[in-house]
């Protein structure tokens with residue numbers, strides 16, 4: 001029997017509705033959560049992501065603004081802008097869209113954002129809190145979204161063998177830190193694979209929960225998956241496809257057609273992890289506003 005699809009679009013809509021409810025509660029206290037996205041340069045893909053973030057924050061009733069800076073912006077000017085936003089009480093969340101032009105060091109920029117406004121969850125203070133298991137920081141949106149997908153689909157992570165393919169700072173590593181915590185959506189036994197891992201399939205075949213974030217189109221095929229495993233595909237790859245008007249199609253890091261025959265649950269691409277990332281960004285922004293005003297988190 002083919003695997004059940006985990007509907008990321010539907011789960012993301014539920015989270016957005018929860019966010020809108022929290023925004024309404026904040027409004028009753030005279031608080032409008034504010035998310036400021038900073039885009040440096042004119043990279044097409046980044047502009048699309050930033051537009052989607054602004055639109056989603058406005059749809060949730062937040063004050064969403066995007067500050068667009070030229071590609072020639074100096075690091076000093078960007079840091080000065082961040083200082084202004086840090087000091088602005090109407091701005092609860094700051095997100096600087098990556099990648100940045102080469103004259104700007106991304107780590108320096110991330111460290112400049114106040115941790116309590118770092119709704120992307122990339123600041124070392126937030127990464128440290130995640131690892132320690134403190135829940136008053138912010139968690140990187142994509143791995144936080146994956147945990148929501150698992151929990152809300154009724155997947156029991158306790159004692160499960162979880163294998164992650166990919167060790168990036170924005171997906172793989174925080175994913176492992178979340179799965180290993182001793183709470184709901186955690187308590188898993190975690191393995192992280194990367195490009196230096198010997199015999200990837202020997203690891204993926206042991207996984208009860210397999211999370212793939214490698215950026216390699218369809219690298220995980222059905223024969224690499226344990227029968228009955230839950231498969232979460234984070235990958236977003238544009239591959240050539242002459243049958244499409246654009247000449248490309250979007251696919252994940254998992255070969256869906258073979259994996260769906262082996263897994264018990266699987267996320268599609270698109271419509272799986274993708275919609276969760278913005279939903280979690282909105283949730284982080286609402287939390288930032290709640291914390292800034294000493295209001296209880298839902």
Ligand code: NDP
Pocket residue numbers: 142165166167168169170171172193194195196197200213214215216219234235236237273274275277
């Ligand atoms: P990175 O390129 O930063 O990291 C990729 C990781 O995969 C690295 O750790 C790399 O290993 C590992 N890797 C690459 N090739 C292999 C291989 N053949 N075997 C085993 N491991 C391998 O990517 P990101 O983490 O930023 O993103 C991963 C994917 O997720 C991309 O497709 C990206 O587009 C997508 N993504 C989707 C999001 C969403 O909202 N749905 C959000 C963020 C990312 P090493 O460290 O050794 O180089």
